[in-house]
Amino acid sequence: MKSKHIITLGVMVSILSGAITLFTSCDSHTYEEAAGPAVTNPVYTINIKPVFQNNCVSCHSQGYGQEPYFETYDQVKEETLNGDVVCRIDDQSCGSVMPTTGRMAQPLIDLIKTWKANGCPE
Numbered sequence: 001m002k003s004k005h006i007i008t009l010g011v012m013v014s015i016l017s018g019a020i021t022l023f024t025s026c027d028s029h030t031y032e033e034a035a036g037p038a039v040t041n042p043v044y045t046i047n048i049k050p051v052f053q054n055n056c057v058s059c060h061s062q063g064y065g066q067e068p069y070f071e072t073y074d075q076v077k078e079e080t081l082n083g084d085v086v087c088r089i090d091d092q093s094c095g096s097v098m099p100t101t102g103r104m105a106q107p108l109i110d111l112i113k114t115w116k117a118n119g120c121p122e
Contacts (some may be wrong), residue, residue, distance in 0.1 A: 004096070040114065042078065042118070042121075043121045043122060044073050044108065044121065045073075047111055047115065048076065049076075051104075051108050051111065055099045056098070056099060056106075057070055059100070080112065080115070086113055089112065090109050090113070091119040
């Protein structure tokens with residue numbers, strides 16, 4: 001019976017040691033710190049498409065039916081230049097915040113605004 005307690009104690013010490021290592025070795029970073037330097041010349045295929053795919057297309061697609069659609073470059077460009085995309089993701093003075101799951105991180109909003117200011121390069 002004594003050996004069973006020693007093994008159990010050894011397992012508990014190993015788990016505790018691993019937990020301490022895990023919590024003391026992880027650095028805490030904000031999204032802004034982890035994102036690195038701002039992209040000054042974003043393009044649709046590399047920088048913008050992933051943002052819309054991850055934050056918008058689940059609702060704004062023909063399969064879901066919520067217009068405007070954000071499935072193609074032309075759709076995203078049109079709504080960014082002539083719609084209220086920037087307003088909805090940045091200041092919400094034209095409606096409720098988008099995406100509905102909550103405001104995107106500021107670096108993503110800034111990326112879209114820079115892309116728009118640069119003429120929406122593909």
